[in-house]
Amino acid sequence: MKNTDIWGKVVGFIIAGLYLVFFEGNQTFEWILFALVLFTVGIPHGALDHLLANPHIQRRDLTRFILKYLGIIMLYLLVWTMIPALALISFLIMSAYHFGQSHYLRERLLIGKGFCYLGTGAFYLGAILLGNFEQTESILSPIVAIGSFYDVGLLLLGTSVIAVFFILRKNKQIHYPIYLAEMLILGTLLFYLPLLVGFILYFGFWHALPSMSEEYQSLKFSLGDNRLSQFFLRMLPFTAASIIGMGIILVILYPTNTTQELTLLFFVLVSLISAPHIWYMNGFLESRH
Numbered sequence: 001m002k003n004t005d006i007w008g009k010v011v012g013f014i015i016a017g018l019y020l021v022f023f024e025g026n027q028t029f030e031w032i033l034f035a036l037v038l039f040t041v042g043i044p045h046g047a048l049d050h051l052l053a054n055p056h057i058q059r060r061d062l063t064r065f066i067l068k069y070l071g072i073i074m075l076y077l078l079v080w081t082m083i084p085a086l087a088l089i090s091f092l093i094m095s096a097y098h099f100g101q102s103h104y105l106r107e108r109l110l111i112g113k114g115f116c117y118l119g120t121g122a123f124y125l126g127a128i129l130l131g132n133f134e135q136t137e138s139i140l141s142p143i144v145a146i147g148s149f150y151d152v153g154l155l156l157l158g159t160s161v162i163a164v165f166f167i168l169r170k171n172k173q174i175h176y177p178i179y180l181a182e183m184l185i186l187g188t189l190l191f192y193l194p195l196l197v198g199f200i201l202y203f204g205f206w207h208a209l210p211s212m213s214e215e216y217q218s219l220k221f222s223l224g225d226n227r228l229s230q231f232f233l234r235m236l237p238f239t240a241a242s243i244i245g246m247g248i249i250l251v252i253l254y255p256t257n258t259t260q261e262l263t264l265l266f267f268v269l270v271s272l273i274s275a276p277h278i279w280y281m282n283g284f285l286e287s288r289h
């Protein structure tokens, strides 16, 4: 699985190309693509957090881990219900950091690491959301009115590329032109793709798959024989729990809510499982060096 991340990005570009040439506006294609990427890499990449914390975790520690994970989820749910705008802003900042982090899995950033993660992730997330501003605005309308933030968003997009450029250039060991080229090419593509297509391609092939590959590299020695099948097998319990849990909530709310409301609810559920995942993943990635 060493070069899976690179192949994944090639596949991501191919799917984007196929979509633009043959399936543009085809909602069936969009939903199938979304579900497929979400179920095969999107959710599973976060289903091994317990092993990243401790590859040989035993029942007692696993229980403690689950309780801690659920505690973070509950606390964050409380924030969503009491101060939704704050919960949303924290979700966007956490996500930007987390997405940015997965662009530099093979690098060792010595200067401005946190800002570089944040800037890179903010750029890609910004491209996805600003390129489909009206839809983003309408999904978020039950929480906040973002209508007047378009120009600020564009400014943030420009600032983040420039900031990342300077940070990467300061890190002399990094070959920065490749990252900038990727930002410009992928950023433009994500800006023009529809919201959920752009999001799922980026999430699946630029974030989840590279992260999964890194998880495998780190866990493979503790997986015994048939390590690849063991790796996938161990993802099953928490993947299934997340999909079933989120599915039940969405199915119950389906009859009384619009598609926009269900989309927002889906992302709120994603944010709930992402909060502890981002925390544990950061601990895992930062402990490698």
Ligand SMILES: CC1=C(/C=C/C(C)=C/C=C/C(C)=C/C=O)C(C)(C)CCC1
Binding pocket: 046, 091, 092, 094, 095, 098, 125, 129, 136, 139, 140, 195, 199, 267, 270, 274, 277
């Ligand atoms: C696409 C999209 C949104 C943002 C989603 C994000 C930020 C997802 C992050 C997922 C993460 C961090 C997963 C972890 O592995 C909004 C603004 C909620 C609503 C409009 C559509």
